[in-house]
Amino acid sequence: MKPWMAAYLISIATACCIFFLVGGLPAGKRFTKKDAYRYFKKFGYMKMSDDENSNVTFRRSVEKVQKFAGANQTGDLNDETINLLMTPRCQNPDVFEKKNRTKRFLLAEPWPSTNLTYKLANYPNKTINLTNSGIDKIIRNSLATWAIYAPKLSFSLISSTSSRKAVINLKFARLDHGDGSSFDGPGGVLAHAFYPTDGEVHFDADESWSTATNSGANFDWVAIHEIGHALGLDHSSVKGSIMYPYYTGFKANLTLSLDDIAGIQELYPV
Known part of the structure; x- marks a missing residue:
C-alpha cells in the first residue's frame, strides 16, 4: 500500500471510532448540519482540518457528495441529500485526497500473486x-x-x-x-x-x-x-x-x- 494511502486510511479509521453517524441515525434523531460535517470528513469529502464554520466549504462538500452519488448538484442539504446520507452503505471512504479521479472507478493496487x-x-x-x-x-x-x-x-x-x-x-x-x-x-x-x-x-x-x-x-x-x-x-x-x-x-x-x-x-x- 502506498504511504499516502496508508496515512489517509489511518486517519479515516481513527475517525470511525469517534463518530456515531455513519450513513444512518438512531430512530427519532433529526439529521443536523453537524451530522453532515461528520459524514463528509468520514468519507473523504472534507479534510479533517477543514473549517466547519465555512458555508462555502460546506456547500462544496454537499456538491461533491451529490455529484458522486449521481444526485442533483444543488449544494443544499435538502431532503434528497439527507436521505442519501442516511442510506446504509459501505464504511470505506469514497474520496482519497491525493487521488485524481480520471475514471469513474478508482483503484488501490493489485495483489502481487493471483x-x-x-x-x-x-x-x-x-x-x-x-x-x-x-x-x-x-x-x-x-x-x-x-x-x-x-x-x-x-x-x-x-x-x-x-x-x-x-x-x-x-x-x-x-x-x-x-x-x-x-x-x-x-x-x-x-x-x-x-x-x-x-x-x-x-x-x-x-x-x-x-x-x-x-x-x-x-x-x-x-x-x-x-x-x-x-x-x-x-x-x-x-x-x-x-x-x-x-x-x-x-x-x-x-x-x-x-x-x-x-x-x-x-x-x-x-
Whole structure:
C-alpha cells in the first residue's frame, strides 16, 4: 500500500471510532448540519482540518457528495441529500485526497500473486433466511464472479480451524472490533474491507443478514462489494455498479456492471 494511502486510511479509521453517524441515525434523531460535517470528513469529502464554520466549504462538500452519488448538484442539504446520507452503505471512504479521479472507478493496487487463499472466521448470529452453508456459497460465488472477468485470479479456501492465515480473511464482528473502524449496530454501515496487501473483510454482525429477499441486509451484494475492495477496487460513482458505495437492496441475478469489469481488468489484465 502506498504511504499516502496508508496515512489517509489511518486517519479515516481513527475517525470511525469517534463518530456515531455513519450513513444512518438512531430512530427519532433529526439529521443536523453537524451530522453532515461528520459524514463528509468520514468519507473523504472534507479534510479533517477543514473549517466547519465555512458555508462555502460546506456547500462544496454537499456538491461533491451529490455529484458522486449521481444526485442533483444543488449544494443544499435538502431532503434528497439527507436521505442519501442516511442510506446504509459501505464504511470505506469514497474520496482519497491525493487521488485524481480520471475514471469513474478508482483503484488501490493489485495483489502481487493471483493465486489467493481465503478464510471465513465465523458466522453471524442474526440472519433472516441464511444458513452457514448459504453464507459459504455466497462468498464462493462472489469470488467466482470477479474471477469470470479476471480469469488469472484463482481462490482456494483455508478452513477456519486451520492456523494458517489466508490472503483474504473474512469475519463477522460487532461495534469496536479492534481494527480502528467500529461498527454502529443495525443500519448505518454494513461492512468494510481493507485493500491489498491487507485483505481483511469485516461484516457487521448486528445486521439481520439475508439472501433473495428485500428483508434485512442482502449478503449477496455486500459480500461481492467488499471482496471487490479486498481485490483492490475503490468505490465507483456509477449507480448500478457493484462498487457503488450505497446499499441498493436485493437484486435478482446480481452481476458486475461494465464499470466494475473495467476496474477489475485494469488491476488484473486478461
